[in-house]
Amino acid sequence: MTTLRTKVWPILAVLVVIIAAWYAAALIMNRTLAVEEAARKGEVLTTGAMWLKSYSMDKPLLPAPHQIVKEIWNSTATMSITSKRSLVYHAWITLSATLLGFALGTALGIALAVGIVHNRAMDKSMMPWVIASQTIPIMAIAPMLIVVLNAIGISGLLPKALISTYLSFFPVVVGMVKGLRSPEIIQLDLMHTYHASRTQVFWKLRFPAAIPFLFASLKVGIAISLIGAIVGELPTGAVAGLGARLLSGSYYGQTIQIWAALFVSSIVAGLLVFIVGGIERLVYRMMGARPEATA
Amino acid sequence: MAENQSSVVSAKNLGLTFQTNDGPVNALTGVNLEVRKGDFVSFIGPSGCGKTTFLRVIADLERATEGQILVNGTTPEDARKNRSYGYVFQAAALYPWRTIEKNIALPLEIMGYSKDEQKKRIEHTLSLVNLSGFGKKYPWQLSGGMQQRASIARALAFDADLLLMDEPFGALDEIVRDHLNQQLLELWARTNKTICFVTHSIPEAVYLSTKIVVMSPRPGRVTDVIESTLPKERPLDIRETPEFLAIAHRVREGLKAGHSYDD
Numbered sequence: 001m002t003t004l005r006t007k008v009w010p011i012l013a014v015l016v017v018i019i020a021a022w023y024a025a026a027l028i029m030n031r032t033l034a035v036e037e038a039a040r041k042g043e044v045l046t047t048g049a050m051w052l053k054s055y056s057m058d059k060p061l062l063p064a065p066h067q068i069v070k071e072i073w074n075s076t077a078t079m080s081i082t083s084k085r086s087l088v089y090h091a092w093i094t095l096s097a098t099l100l101g102f103a104l105g106t107a108l109g110i111a112l113a114v115g116i117v118h119n120r121a122m123d124k125s126m127m128p129w130v131i132a133s134q135t136i137p138i139m140a141i142a143p144m145l146i147v148v149l150n151a152i153g154i155s156g157l158l159p160k161a162l163i164s165t166y167l168s169f170f171p172v173v174v175g176m177v178k179g180l181r182s183p184e185i186i187q188l189d190l191m192h193t194y195h196a197s198r199t200q201v202f203w204k205l206r207f208p209a210a211i212p213f214l215f216a217s218l219k220v221g222i223a224i225s226l227i228g229a230i231v232g233e234l235p236t237g238a239v240a241g242l243g244a245r246l247l248s249g250s251y252y253g254q255t256i257q258i259w260a261a262l263f264v265s266s267i268v269a270g271l272l273v274f275i276v277g278g279i280e281r282l283v284y285r286m287m288g289a290r291p292e293a294t295a
Numbered sequence: 296m297a298e299n300q301s302s303v304v305s306a307k308n309l310g311l312t313f314q315t316n317d318g319p320v321n322a323l324t325g326v327n328l329e330v331r332k333g334d335f336v337s338f339i340g341p342s343g344c345g346k347t348t349f350l351r352v353i354a355d356l357e358r359a360t361e362g363q364i365l366v367n368g369t370t371p372e373d374a375r376k377n378r379s380y381g382y383v384f385q386a387a388a389l390y391p392w393r394t395i396e397k398n399i400a401l402p403l404e405i406m407g408y409s410k411d412e413q414k415k416r417i418e419h420t421l422s423l424v425n426l427s428g429f430g431k432k433y434p435w436q437l438s439g440g441m442q443q444r445a446s447i448a449r450a451l452a453f454d455a456d457l458l459l460m461d462e463p464f465g466a467l468d469e470i471v472r473d474h475l476n477q478q479l480l481e482l483w484a485r486t487n488k489t490i491c492f493v494t495h496s497i498p499e500a501v502y503l504s505t506k507i508v509v510m511s512p513r514p515g516r517v518t519d520v521i522e523s524t525l526p527k528e529r530p531l532d533i534r535e536t537p538e539f540l541a542i543a544h545r546v547r548e549g550l551k552a553g554h555s556y557d558d
Contacts, residue, residue, distance in 0.1 A: 184388070186384050186385075186386060186388045187388050187390070189356055189382075189384070190382070190384065190388055191405075192355075192356060192375075193354055193355075193356070193375060193380070193381075193382045194378065194401075194402045194405045194406065195375055195376050195378060195405075196405045200405050204390075204401065204404070204405070205390070208390070208392045211392075287391075287392035288391070288392055288393070288394065288433040289391075289392075290433075290435050
């Protein structure tokens with residue numbers, strides 16, 4: 001019962017406020033369109049009819065929440081998932097690029113962090129470049145990367161995944177460098193008295209000590225991997241994926257379609273972060289963490 | 296030569312100067328000391344007297360800049376590589392993601408003991424520090440005193456003859472400390488190890504030691520070496536005997552002579 005009171009109600013309260021504000025905004029933004037359309041047809045709208053119209057337009061400025069929910073329902077539950085109009089199909093295309101990019105980014109991030117912590121030259125030279133890589137707008141890099149990779153015969157999933165990699169390796173490097181350096185001097189001294197090798201120090205001390213840092217990074221990394229995959233679909237005129245849905249929606253003024261794709265992508269992002277959080281709790285329990293520390 | 300053979304630590308004119316941003320700091324100077332097999336040697340003195348530094352030199356965690364030191368007849372580095380000592384730090388430094396028995400297994404894993412041998416040694420050392428039955432617990436489930444006992448078990452697990460202890464009970468309250476001191480003496484009697492023990496408590500040093508090394512700061516040096524006349528068998532109330540108080544008095548005098556109460 002306490003979880004209901006402390007966790008569910010606050011979230012619901014905020015949701016109710018957002019939805020109310022949304023309907024108000026939709027009315028204000030769509031009203032003019034509705035009135036103009038009625039005027040073209042020579043109709044005079046009562047207030048009630050004007051309200052209804054504002055909430056049921058085909059191409060509203062701001063779709064009402066129920067229109068988006070209906071569009072999501074129509075393009076997921078009522079449709080074969082192999083259909084080109086199914087959002088499940090598009091979400092899967094984007095998700096597969098996200099997961100591949102995330103896996104590559106995590107591996108790259110960990111590898112770089114291990115190098116930076118163990119090699120003086122890498123320690124002195126790598127970090128500025130890692131940071132510089134993130135100062136370049138991804139929208140500028142993405143088309144070039146895809147064009148270059150296409151030119152050398154790589155197309156399809158991998159170029160998009162590489163953009164996810166490009167974004168997601170960064171939090172992993174930063175988190176893991178800090179994590180691998182987190183053991184206290186006393187714990188490193190202890191290893192020294194055992195005459196432990198660097199490999200032993202890594203596997204028995206540095207890596208387990210870095211696990212909490214790793215998971216914090218992974219939660220950021222998985223979310224921006226999804227963004228990377230969507231961004232990778234935008235500049236290339238991709239025909240499939242959530243990014244492609246956003247793009248075609250904006251070409252044809254299909255605002256409901258855009259919002260539906262946006263909603264689905266944020267639901268997918270939420271689920272991914274939730275799954276990483278679940279794995280985190282599982283790993284912590286296996287590592288004997290104090291129960292309240294993981295809550 | 297017979298005497299040399301039983302020498303575990305032998306320092307001759309040992310000095311150590313740290314180079315810091317504020318200029319050189321003389322942590323140790325002119326230290327001459329012999330620790331024989333089976334000795335319980337305490338190092339006592341105020342902060343900055345170099346007692347911990349000396350222990351760290353023995354352990355090859357610091358390098359001396361002057362003089363000579365032999366541990367088990369070799370350099371500290373070789374002694375460390377031969378795994379000839381166990382080190383107990385001020386804090387227990389147990390790995391929180393390992394159970395107590397896995398913490399004790401840590402040095403054994405690193406040194407390549409077989410699984411069976413690990414198991415045998417874990418059981419044995421847990422019983423030596425009276426922690427049998429706590430092997431499956433995680434460190435956070437144990438009290439501070441029990442954690443420190445587990446860290447002693449970890450230092451004992453690979454059966455090095457020399458035990459180096461750096462204020463191991465410094466962070467514990469006096470009741471627990473008395474209890475652990477008693478247990479440590481029992482353990483020392485049973486295992487016949489050589490123990491070097493850093494402390495800043497006079498009663499602790501006198502109660503435990505066969506030899507007390509009094510040190511003073513700026514520069515860190517040895518001001519007195521006291522051979523204890525107390526018997527090996529020491530109940531806690533030995534601390535009220537005139538003999539005990541006489542040794543404690545001499546330690547206090549040694550600390551005063553080193554001007555260690557100046558500031």
